[in-house]
Structures are given as C-alpha cells and as structure tokens.
Amino acid sequence: MFAKETYVARRRQLKESVGSGLLLFLGNDECGMNYEDNTYNYRQDSSFLYFWGLSYAGLAAVIDIDEDREIIFGDELTIDHIVWMGTQPTLHEKAQRVGVTETLPLAELKKYVEKVVAQKRTVHYLPPYRAEHRLKLMDLLGVKPGAEMPSIPFIKGIVNLRNYKTEEEIAEIERACDVTAEMHLEAMRVLRVGMKEHEVAAALEAVAQVHGCNLSFPTIATVCGQTLHNHYHGHTVKEEEMLLVDAGAETAMGYAGDMSSTICAGKKFTSRQKDIYDIQVAAHQAAVNALKPGVYFRDVYDLSCRVICEGLKGLGLMKGNPADAVEQGAHAMFFPCGLGHMMGLDVHDMENLGEVWVGYDGQPKSTQFGRKSLRLARKLEPGFVLTIEPGIYFIPELMDYWKAEHRFTDFINYEKLESYRDFTGLRNEEDYLITATGARRLGKKIPLTTEEVEAMR
Amino acid sequence: MFAKETYVARRRQLKESVGSGLLLFLGNDECGMNYEDNTYNYRQDSSFLYFWGLSYAGLAAVIDIDEDREIIFGDELTIDHIVWMGTQPTLHEKAQRVGVTETLPLAELKKYVEKVVAQKRTVHYLPPYRAEHRLKLMDLLGVKPGAEMPSIPFIKGIVNLRNYKTEEEIAEIERACDVTAEMHLEAMRVLRVGMKEHEVAAALEAVAQVHGCNLSFPTIATVCGQTLHNHYHGHTVKEEEMLLVDAGAETAMGYAGDMSSTICAGKKFTSRQKDIYDIQVAAHQAAVNALKPGVYFRDVYDLSCRVICEGLKGLGLMKGNPADAVEQGAHAMFFPCGLGHMMGLDVHDMENLGEVWVGYDGQPKSTQFGRKSLRLARKLEPGFVLTIEPGIYFIPELMDYWKAEHRFTDFINYEKLESYRDFTGLRNEEDYLITATGARRLGKKIPLTTEEVEAMR
Structure with a gap:
C-alpha cells in the first residue's frame, strides 16, 4: 500500500474532476469456483484499489462530492471468521491507513444511496464487469441488469488519473x-x-x-x-x-x-x-x-x-x-x-x-x-x-x-x-x-x- | 471425459429419481478478475460435469422428463473466437460425445423454459452459488435474486448418485x-x-x-x-x-x-x-x-x-x-x-x-x-x-x-x-x-x- 497521502490526493483530484454527485465504488467480492466457499484467488477491483487501497472482499465506498464526505462501507469480522481466516484490523483501522475516517456497516450503503436518489442528486457508477456488480446495482439503484448507464464523467475522471503513472x-x-x-x-x-x-x-x-x-x-x-x-x-x-x-x-x-x-x-x-x-x-x-x-x-x-x-x-x-x-x-x-x-x-x-x-x-x-x-x-x-x-x-x-x-x-x-x-x-x-x-x-x-x-x- | 454411456446412464437414473418436470442445469460462465476478459481459470459446475461432461463456458442443458428430451444449449464459435481461442468441435459434436443428440442456440433456452412454465409443469433448478446463476434464474424464471427456491427432489436425486463413487x-x-x-x-x-x-x-x-x-x-x-x-x-x-x-x-x-x-x-x-x-x-x-x-x-x-x-x-x-x-x-x-x-x-x-x-x-x-x-x-x-x-x-x-x-x-x-x-x-x-x-x-x-x-x- 502507498502512503495515505497518495490515496487522499487521488480522491481529491477525482472529486474536482467530476464536480458533483455521489461517486459509488463497488469493491469486488469473493467468487466461488464450484461452490461458494471454494473461491478463486481474491482480486479487488482496480479502481477501488487505486482510490481506496484496500484489498478485502465485501467493501464498498462513496465519495459524496456535494457533502464532502468519504465513506467506506463494510462489516467487522465475527469470532467465526477469525477462527477460520485469522485476525484482521478493524474496518476503521483499515480505513485510516488510506486517510478515510468515516466507516459504516455495509447495510447502510443502500440507505445512503437512496437518500442521494431522493435528493435528485446524481449517483455515478462504473461499468459492471461481474454478475455481482449487476446484482448490486439492481439492488441499490433499481437498474435492470444489462441496462446499466455508467457515468461518463466518472469514467473520464478515473482514466485521466490512472493513465498517467506517478x-x-x-x-x-x-x-x-x-x-x-x-x-x-x-x-x-x-x-x-x-x-x-x-x-x-x-x-x-x-x-x-x-x-x-x-x-x-x-x-x-x-x-x-x-x-x-x-x-x-x-x-x-x-x-x-x-x-x-x-x-x-x-x-x-x-x-x-x-x-x-x-x-x-x-x-x-x-x-x-x-x-x-x-x-x-x-x-x-x-x-x-x-x-x-x-x-x-x-x-x-x-x-x-x-x-x-x-x-x-x-x-x-x-x-x-x-x-x-x-x-x-x-x-x-x-x-x-x-x-x-x-x-x-x-x-x-x-x-x-x-x-x-x-x-x-x-x-x-x-x-x-x-x-x-x-x-x-x-x-x-x-x-x-x-x-x-x-x-x-x-x-x-x-x-x-x-x-x-x-x-x-x-x-x-x-x-x-x-x-x-x-x-x-x-x-x-x-x-x-x-x-x-x-x-x-x-x-x-x-x-x-x-x-x-x-x-x- | 468418461465414455458416453456413463453420462447417458447418469441422466437416466436422475430422470427416474425425480420423475417429472424439467431439470434445468446452468453451466458456469467465465468470471473476470479485474475486467471481463481477464478471466479466472475456467471451472465448470460439477453437477453439469457429472451429467453432461462438457467443460466449456456458455452452456446450459435440460432434461425434459415429461417429453423425454435431453438438450444442450450453446452457441457456435465465430471466426473471431477461432482466431483468439482456436478451433473447437461444434456444439453438436461435443454433445454427441456425451450421448446427446439435440442441441439448440442459447437464446432458445428462455423460450423452452417459458413454454414449460406456461404448461404449468415444474422447472427444477439447483441452489445458485455465483451471482451469474442468480441473474440467469431471474431472467429465465423471474425469480428475485436471493429468493430462489431450489428443487429438493433435484438435489436429492443428484446427491444420491454423486455420493456413491463408481x-x-x-x-x-x-x-x-x-x-x-x-x-x-x-x-x-x-x-x-x-x-x-x-x-x-x-x-x-x-x-x-x-x-x-x-x-x-x-x-x-x-x-x-x-x-x-x-x-x-x-x-x-x-x-x-x-x-x-x-x-x-x-x-x-x-x-x-x-x-x-x-x-x-x-x-x-x-x-x-x-x-x-x-x-x-x-x-x-x-x-x-x-x-x-x-x-x-x-x-x-x-x-x-x-x-x-x-x-x-x-x-x-x-x-x-x-x-x-x-x-x-x-x-x-x-x-x-x-x-x-x-x-x-x-x-x-x-x-x-x-x-x-x-x-x-x-x-x-x-x-x-x-x-x-x-x-x-x-x-x-x-x-x-x-x-x-x-x-x-x-x-x-x-x-x-x-x-x-x-x-x-x-x-x-x-x-x-x-x-x-x-x-x-x-x-x-x-x-x-x-x-x-x-x-x-x-x-x-x-x-x-x-x-x-x-x-x-
């Protein structure tokens, strides 16, 4: 992971580039090969990695440009998880490493997105490339699978950063x-x-x-x-x-x-x-x-x-x-x-x-x-x-x-x-x-x- | 792959065990790691492998018990596919290797399932373990993701075969x-x-x-x-x-x-x-x-x-x-x-x-x-x-x-x-x-x- 300043600066530049609305980042989940728990090697979404640095399944994040908030959504581990998968830092600790102070349980994401929709503000999202993304966009935004309308300003904002390697x-x-x-x-x-x-x-x-x-x-x-x-x-x-x-x-x-x-x-x-x-x-x-x-x-x-x-x-x-x-x-x-x-x-x-x-x-x-x-x-x-x-x-x-x-x-x-x-x-x-x-x-x-x-x- | 008689016999036993209705098998698709075409190593669904033997993405299959039909659904390769991925046998040739004579384009699957539903016959399906399965069940049967009702007779019929190794x-x-x-x-x-x-x-x-x-x-x-x-x-x-x-x-x-x-x-x-x-x-x-x-x-x-x-x-x-x-x-x-x-x-x-x-x-x-x-x-x-x-x-x-x-x-x-x-x-x-x-x-x-x-x- 780079220093937290890298991620803070990337998010700030992206925010300035898109200008308004809510930027919705869906982290990748685990994907089962032949049953749910026999997973492929985990790979986080690259734009999530670029802006939020965290390579863990089960995360989402938003930049609420209008309200100047950055939030990582995710759930803490239970003792069952720890026995099987080991101890991890808390979500809050993980978030702090990339300069984010606000975290919320994953279940809060839908409410947050619905609030933004109710305020008639734009929810920007990226093109889905996994079936799980389509399911999430349907759940969060009511978008019919296959009829997604990814945000061009969001895409261009990311491309204009990621294309130029530091x-x-x-x-x-x-x-x-x-x-x-x-x-x-x-x-x-x-x-x-x-x-x-x-x-x-x-x-x-x-x-x-x-x-x-x-x-x-x-x-x-x-x-x-x-x-x-x-x-x-x-x-x-x-x-x-x-x-x-x-x-x-x-x-x-x-x-x-x-x-x-x-x-x-x-x-x-x-x-x-x-x-x-x-x-x-x-x-x-x-x-x-x-x-x-x-x-x-x-x-x-x-x-x-x-x-x-x-x-x-x-x-x-x-x-x-x-x-x-x-x-x-x-x-x-x-x-x-x-x-x-x-x-x-x-x-x-x-x-x-x-x-x-x-x-x-x-x-x-x-x-x-x-x-x-x-x-x-x-x-x-x-x-x-x-x-x-x-x-x-x-x-x-x-x-x-x-x-x-x-x-x-x-x-x-x-x-x-x-x-x-x-x-x-x-x-x-x-x-x-x-x-x-x-x-x-x-x-x-x-x-x-x-x-x-x-x-x- | 085993001899075609193995697959024919397995399907016959399953048919007899479930007794009536349509048995719907969803083969696994490719899954993109960080974009659609950068795929994990392909793994076919194991029950699909057990009854249909074919380890290729983009397939589905049905056993229509009432009408005594076995059909593999899939699409043939275009010249673009062949340039990138090489020549493959045709779907019909693949199907014949496992004792199946009837094949149809993938787009025909939905019509087939809808016909069975219209006839008030039962469509048996298995528990989804990938997001792609949920999307397909929603598309084919209108089942809300997360509200699937897998068929217990179908599950038991498979378990009663697969548990006893030959x-x-x-x-x-x-x-x-x-x-x-x-x-x-x-x-x-x-x-x-x-x-x-x-x-x-x-x-x-x-x-x-x-x-x-x-x-x-x-x-x-x-x-x-x-x-x-x-x-x-x-x-x-x-x-x-x-x-x-x-x-x-x-x-x-x-x-x-x-x-x-x-x-x-x-x-x-x-x-x-x-x-x-x-x-x-x-x-x-x-x-x-x-x-x-x-x-x-x-x-x-x-x-x-x-x-x-x-x-x-x-x-x-x-x-x-x-x-x-x-x-x-x-x-x-x-x-x-x-x-x-x-x-x-x-x-x-x-x-x-x-x-x-x-x-x-x-x-x-x-x-x-x-x-x-x-x-x-x-x-x-x-x-x-x-x-x-x-x-x-x-x-x-x-x-x-x-x-x-x-x-x-x-x-x-x-x-x-x-x-x-x-x-x-x-x-x-x-x-x-x-x-x-x-x-x-x-x-x-x-x-x-x-x-x-x-x-x-």
Missing part, C-alpha cells in the same frame, strides 16, 4: 516487470524437447509465486502460437517447434507486468523460423524507436504493420504496396491483433472502463478486422505505460476463410502461404514507459532476437 | 490423490528454515501443474496453522516453527484430492510439538480404524474428539471427563472444525447442494460451536469418499474470548493453556474410500507421524 507507480510496475522477465528467462532455461507445455508453465508461474506475486493474467505457453490466447497446455514440445510464452506477474499491490517470448524447442531456430522471426523483431524495434510523446500510437501500429508487410513481401508471402496493404487491412492475415495496450493496475489497463476512453481519448475505434483489436491509438504522453507486442501468425482457419472469399488477392500470395500452414505463430513483447523525450523499457531485458534466444538455449 | 470415478480420484501426495512430499523435500511460505507453495503447486492438474482449492501453506484457512503466505519460516500445508490437485476431469501435512521447519520437531502431534495422530488413527459401512460419521468425529481430549488431559491442558467435554463442546477450543467431508468432483463434495443433504441425509445439523462445522455425520456406505483430518489448534483469539466468558472452566485449564498461546496449530489429512468391509486410503501414503515427517527432512 513515480511510485512506475517503481511498482517495474518490480512487476522484473519478476515477469525472470519468468521468461526461467522458461528459456527449462524448456527441453519432449516436455509438456504445462511443465514450462509450472516452472515460470512458480517464479512469480516465489517472488510473492500473482499472475497478472492466465499464462499462455503453447506450441500453437497461431491461436492468440491459447490456454491449452497439454502438448508435448517437439524438435523444431517454437514455444510462445505470454505471461506476467502482478505485485501484491496489484500492478502488472506483461511480456511475451518465443523460444526454439531445440538449440536453434530453423531458417524458415528465423526469416519470420527477424521480420517480427524488425517490426518490434521500429515500433519501440517510434515511441515518444506527441506520436499517435495508431501510427506506431501502422508502422509496425508496414514493416511486417515489407518483410513478408521479401519472402514472397505478400505482394503489392505495403502501405496500401496495411490501409486496406490485408496485414491482418498475419497480424490480426493489436500492437500494444496500456498497462498498470490491470494488465490491459482499465479495459473495464472502455478502450474508447482509455486508449482512444473518446474517439471511435475502427471496425476493420485486425485493426479493431488495437486497444490503444491515442497520442502518447509522458507517464503512459504500454506494451509493444507485434506478432506474425499463420492461422489455417483464417487462411481458408479469406482464400475462399478471395480477400486481398492483390496483397496475399495464397499459393505460397499454403506452405506456411504449419508454421504456427510468434511474438515478442516488452513494456515501456513514455518519458518526456522518448520511452524507457521497464524491467530487466529479456532476449528479443533469435540470436539472443539461442544464446539462452 | 470404479471409474474412484480411479480418477485416486489419480488426483497421487498427485496430491506428490505435492506434499515436494513440500517436505524443499522446506528450509529461512524460506518464505510462498516459496514452498510455489514448489508444491508446480507439482500439480507438471502433472496437468489444477488445484482443487486454494493452497494453505502457513506457519500460523491455528488460522484454519490461512491463505497469507508472506512469513519467513523460522527454526522450531511448523509449516501446515493443506493442498490438493484436481484432475482435468474435475476430480479432487485433498491432503494436509504439518512439517517441522528444521530437522526435528520440538518435544512440545511432538506431544501435541502424537495426540493428533492418535485421533487420526482412531478415526481411520473406525471407518466402515454402517458407522455414523458423527460417532467417528466424537471418537476423534475424545482421543484429543484424553491426550490434552494427559498434558494438563484439559481436565474432567473427556466424553462429557466432547458432548458439551469444550473440545472445540482445540478442534473447532470438522473431522472430514465428502470428496469427489468438488473437494467438499456438493457443498453447493447443501451439507444437510450430502452429509446429513436430510437430518438437521448441530448449532454447537465446533460441531456445527462438521460437514459429514451420516451413516457410512460403500462408495463414499471422504477425508480424515483431525487437528489441534491454539487460537489466541478464541482462548481470550472463552476465558473472558468463563466457558468450560471444568474442562479447560486456562492457566496452563496460556503457555501454549504461541503454539500455532497442526493437522494431518488423508482421503479414504468406504469399501464393503472397511475403508481404503486413496493415493500414495504421505508421512503421518512425527517420525515419518522427520525421516523426510
């Missing part, structure tokens, strides 16, 4: 990134032909845990890297395959790291793998070199796409003008996802508040296949923390689908492409802070090029 | 138990004075993952074993401390193992630790020896409690008649939890269906502190799988609470107890199958006595 946040994110780097280095050390994917996942996840970290997202460790979010880890790794690892640590405070690496199963990549890998590294480095304040991230994305198209043209997989290919969306055959995203208390920072506010500054997103998956497009500013993760994928289902529809036959050499059907996919990912003049990589460096990866094998 | 289930549970044993053996191998608790947790959880298993519940690995469900793993393990480990593996099919062990930080236990440990082992062995069909598990619990009281009387911590102490509940100072629970597709099997049905055969539970936490009391029958896990705990908060209220001063020597305030707590846990004539331990044996633990150190 020194103390950057230090914490860098801790997450250092552990994340160790996870990838461990994967590179332990991987051997004949291992199961989940053995590598076990080894790298243990590194996070040894450092007292959680995972910031479910690990990807797959020889089928063409499936972007592949969580099946039952394959045996074979000679000449590549293992794509996308994994990250989350510190006890909730800050995330997120890196990817693609590792040769044996000592060396094949020459076909090297050719594609080198193109991806070129796209990666072009993107990193372009990072600085004032640059639109959508332009960095376009740049990386063009580098990929140029490289693939060199191999005969694409043809025509790379810039035109990118503009029309032909690159998405090989790179159907985004180049990067904001990162902070969430690995896709504030995804629950809406990418249009977080990554697009309120501007609409493209609907083009591939480009629509870009989570970040806005003009970069100092304090932004983001990932850079171009990739090149050969997705048989997409090849068949586009080929049957004769899509982009001017840009894609489908005949040549057929011989890459079994290539799978690769990406490398690093985390960057936008500085006053450029960008700085966060966390220990992990191997990026084929030479650097091979040196670890 | 040969193929026992083989699968034994696989989970073998991996669980390896997790504990690994903890005994790696633990060293000066390690953090989470380093040990990392090592033993990696064992589950290496075997392709999940965790059947959140790991406990703590030097503060007096807190029964202690998930804080940040302490450094010191000389003369004990690490209490309660952890288990879940196989890919969803079957659980659940064992506990208490490990000396150094090479040996102290003599004070040995004294208490030996009492717990005696209680454990007495309980195991008592296991056979026809015996009430509440009597096995009483027996283990008496052994604990007798032992503690020998150390001067208790006094008076052990049987009276147990009857009145004084033992709960040291053993405030249950002796064991059913285990199967859930580590506390079917806890979501109600312990009164699963472990009490419909009889009421005690309200006495300690005894009320006993999850299993009914007469044992062949095919039951259960845990044996007596423990002895010194809980400072409970000592202070009872002492201030002068509780059980005839049975508890509070003065002597004071000198054990810093003892912490210990337990050992094994898993047993009730056979035709007695009981059989499931899974590889792990050290139970202090001598056996010390031999591993």
